[in-house]
Amino acid sequence: MIKRELYMSRIRPFIGNELIKVLTGLRRSGKSVMLELIQQELRQSGVSEQQFICYNFEQMRYAHLCQAQNLYQEVLSRAKAIEGKVYLFFDEIQEVEQWEKCINSFRLDLDCDIYLTGSNAKLLSGELATYLAGRYVEFVIYPFSFAEFSDMYRTIVPDASIGQCFSTYLTEGGMPYLSNLRYEVEPSRQYLQDLYNSVVLKDIVKRNKIRDVDLLERIIAYVTANIGTTFSATSVSNYLKSEGRKVSPETVLNYLRACESAFLFYRVQRQDIRGKKILAVQEKYYVADHGIREAVFGGNMRDIQLVLENLVYLEFLRRGYHVTVGKAGNQEIDFIGEKQNQKIYVQVTYLLASEQTIQREFGVYDHIRDNFPKYVVSLDEFDRSRDGIKHRNIRDFLMAESWE
Known part of the structure; x- marks a missing residue:
């Protein structure tokens, strides 16, 4: 245990x-x-x-x-x-x-x-x-962090490298019971699918007396496919209309709130860094466990950029931060975490594969003049820190005792 x-x-x-x-x-x-x-x-x-x-x-x-x-x-x-x-x-x-x-x-x-x-x-x-x-x-209480997952996984596969642990974590996620299944792929997937159905039926449908379960599942599928991307209830409504389902933005919002109450999704507001105000439109959503996303909908490795963001966001929550998405003009900072008068900025990307990508990811901090820690997090193995901005491999970032 x-x-x-x-x-x-x-x-x-x-x-x-x-x-x-x-x-x-x-x-x-x-x-x-x-x-x-x-x-x-x-x-x-x-x-x-x-x-x-x-x-x-x-x-x-x-x-x-x-x-x-x-x-x-x-x-x-x-x-x-x-x-x-x-x-x-x-x-x-x-x-x-x-x-x-x-x-x-x-x-x-x-x-x-x-x-x-x-x-x-x-x-x-x-x-x-x-x-x-x-x-x-x-x-x-959240599903296992990567650090907790690694400790548990190594009780089953003692010689697993940190890379092997992370590879398994990306597809299986952090639900604690999977250790009892020894992280075997098919039993784990079946368990996560059943868990998802239980959350939808017991904690969302039954508790909120939802009658149109098909509509709920379509909304969940849309949000799950678009984790980490900004959208509005109106854009979801328009998408469903194109699929032949008429639904008002207000109904979409009510269904999303029900999913949030069941801890299936977390909503992240956007913050105008220059104006220092919370923006009321185009929020982001993240899923409570990316293993459930893979088991039910698939595509974690195809959408790895978004899944990496999901991991970092949940780690912020575990560590007690209040999190927003930062907006500065036309640029966006993935996460601003605030806790006890401290602040940390984090930009998440898959790989710093080109100079253009490097300029884009580090460049979002050009107009931020405070002295709080600023990170770019990716799967790269080599440290590309520059101009006071720290670059970290995402495994090391998630395992770090402190980000200050």
Whole structure:
């Protein structure tokens, strides 16, 4: 089991205190394992296993507890037999109707430490979430980073080079369960296809009561084919019209929001660097796991430039950056990451194969006069840094402990 220290280091300061710990993220991205890792840490600190109360609400045996009142009575009954603090672990809490009322009551009625997971970004945005306002801290759990993937892959293929690890990562992606399939191509692809169907049906269609599943799938296919490229809801609407499907831009936006809420896509806004304002049109989208993209739609190696961008974008999110796309006149910087008054600029390309490409990728920084780090990231093996702009091989960039 990979320790996932990136997340544990963030969660650890909150273990044992009254704030509710909420772990969100794409289905099967490792949230349940994080609960196990937290339990493991608690045991090591002297907490008894008997103090844990754990439920996964996707399991049929707990179906009767998916009503808040039933869950409340069950937990109170079990807590009476526990000496000391009670540790509550609720997996996929969104399956419980009016779960917020129930969780808030535990917080008030028990000496407890509460951990929740959920597969929907709207988990804490509904009316009932006002019960928990200011009383929780949220952690988004992402599929394996390249560093985590490499550690896991080398437990299966001990002599794998960094290049072999990256080649496999490009096609298989970072979903943790693939290690149980030993990253064998066909079983992995089948698993990822089934996972995709589960996300679409359970977390998007069912949760948002979507009736036109065919339209949803067409929109998902369009966005997946165009990750990392700017487009608008109107351009999607026009494309679908050319395919014989009439749909308004507003409907497209609603369907995209549903996909975002299920953590299937991430939307990135554009920032006018000179005017220092967020632009409201022509946003970009990236997919939560490029392995799902390859399994369901194919084309990762054909679209490798876009897939490399996808990898870098998700690594920004893992490291806690707020990310925008930079626009300076007619030029565009792939990513501007901001965190705690720090900023980093990153330009991603496949290969610096010609002097023209080099001039284009490095030239986007010509009009940026601040002293924050500026990178060009590619698959090239040789360092082409120049004029204070750092060039890094993407493998090294993704594995680096710090980008500052």
